[in-house]
Amino acid sequence: AQSVAQPEDQVNVAEGNPLTVKCTYSVSGNPYLFWYVQYPNRGLQFLLKYITGDNLVKGSYGFEAEFNKSQTSFHLKKPSALVSDSALYFCAVRDDWGGNDMRFGAGTRLTVKP
Amino acid sequence: ETGVTQTPRHLVMGMTNKKSLKCEQHLGHNAMYWYKQSAKKPLELMFVYNFKEQTENNSVPSRFSPECPNSSHLFLHLHTLQPEDSALYLCASSQEAQREGYEQYFGPGTRLTVT
Numbered sequence: 001a002q003s004v005a006q007p008e009d010q011v012n013v014a015e016g017n018p019l020t021v022k023c024t025y026s027v028s029g030n031p032y033l034f035w036y037v038q039y040p041n042r043g044l045q046f047l048l049k050y051i052t053g054d055n056l057v058k059g060s061y062g063f064e065a066e067f068n069k070s071q072t073s074f075h076l077k078k079p080s081a082l083v084s085d086s087a088l089y090f091c092a093v094r095d096d097w098g099g100n101d102m103r104f105g106a107g108t109r110l111t112v113k114p
Numbered sequence: 115e116t117g118v119t120q121t122p123r124h125l126v127m128g129m130t131n132k133k134s135l136k137c138e139q140h141l142g143h144n145a146m147y148w149y150k151q152s153a154k155k156p157l158e159l160m161f162v163y164n165f166k167e168q169t170e171n172n173s174v175p176s177r178f179s180p181e182c183p184n185s186s187h188l189f190l191h192l193h194t195l196q197p198e199d200s201a202l203y204l205c206a207s208s209q210e211a212q213r214e215g216y217e218q219y220f221g222p223g224t225r226l227t228v229t
Contacts, residue, residue: 032215043118043204043220044157051215090157094215101170102218104157 002027002095006105013081013112021076021089021108029097033074035065038088038107047089050074061085081112117141118221120205126227127195135190135224137205145211146188147218148180151202163188164211195228202226 004025013019025031032051036044048059055067065076076089091105118139127133139146148160162170163182177199179191188205202225206218 034217036220041222041225043120043206043222044218046217046219049215049217101159106154106156 002031002093002101002103004091004093004103004105006089006091006108008108009106010109010111013110015083015112015114016080019076019078019081019085019110019112021091021110023074023076023091023105025072025074025091025093027093027095027097029095031074032094032096033065033067034092034094034102035059035063035074035076036090036092036104038090040087044090047076081110083112083114086110086112118205118207118219120203120221120224122224123222124225124227126229127192128229129195129197131195132191132193134192135203135205135226137188137190137221139186139188139205139207139219139221141207141219143207143209143219144185145208145216146182146185147206147208147211148188148190149204149206151204151223157204161190162211169211192226195226197228200226200228 034049035047038044048057050057050067058064063078088107090107092102094102121136145164150158160174161180166182177194181189202223204223205221208216208218
């Protein structure tokens with residue numbers, strides 16, 4: 001069965017600095033990987049996904065993520081953080097080998113300080 | 115109206131009440147989902163409907179009863195809930211259920227409080 005871990009509950013960065021939100025996964029087959037963001041009192045909003053192809057995936061609002069098969073990671077990155085990026089970020093994985101539920105991580109709260 | 119909408123946005127109910135949550139998607143998708151989001155816990159998948167057929171029931175107590183009359187509408191009927199059922203209930207949709215790389219699109223959620 002697939003699983004995903006977000007090792008950091010909280011990430012704090014200064015505005016203008018690069019940010020990284022970490023995600024590692026475990027699957028039996030090939031992974032489909034997703035990042036979502038949740039702002040207060042809102043549902044989850046899709047940011048980007050990795051299906052196949054280039055390991056560096058670009059998404060909405062300047063975010064990108066790098067798929068690393070050897071390290072089973074899919075970290076979310078942004079070169080220059082904005083205060084408005086402060087939110088809850090979820091990594092999710094789906095396995096292409098049976099049991100195709102999408103599994104979500106527990107979430108990482110990103111705070112960007114001015 | 116676009117995207118995924120949910121009503122009501124907030125609901126307070128007693129343990130003996132019966133209420134329903136409604137979800138509607140305007141994206142032309144064929145799959146719809148109910149999730150439960152509790153503080154400091156991963157999202158819990160509750161139910162999945164694909165082309166109006168229920169394909170997943172993740173051991174959800176019978177006090178939660180889903181209904182999917184068509185691919186655009188999804189309901190969650192609630193009765194005799196417990197205080198621990200208080201949470202944010204999220205509806206989502208995707209092109210098809212649990213297939214390949216289809217991402218899900220979420221509604222804003224219903225904040226449920228059981229007193």
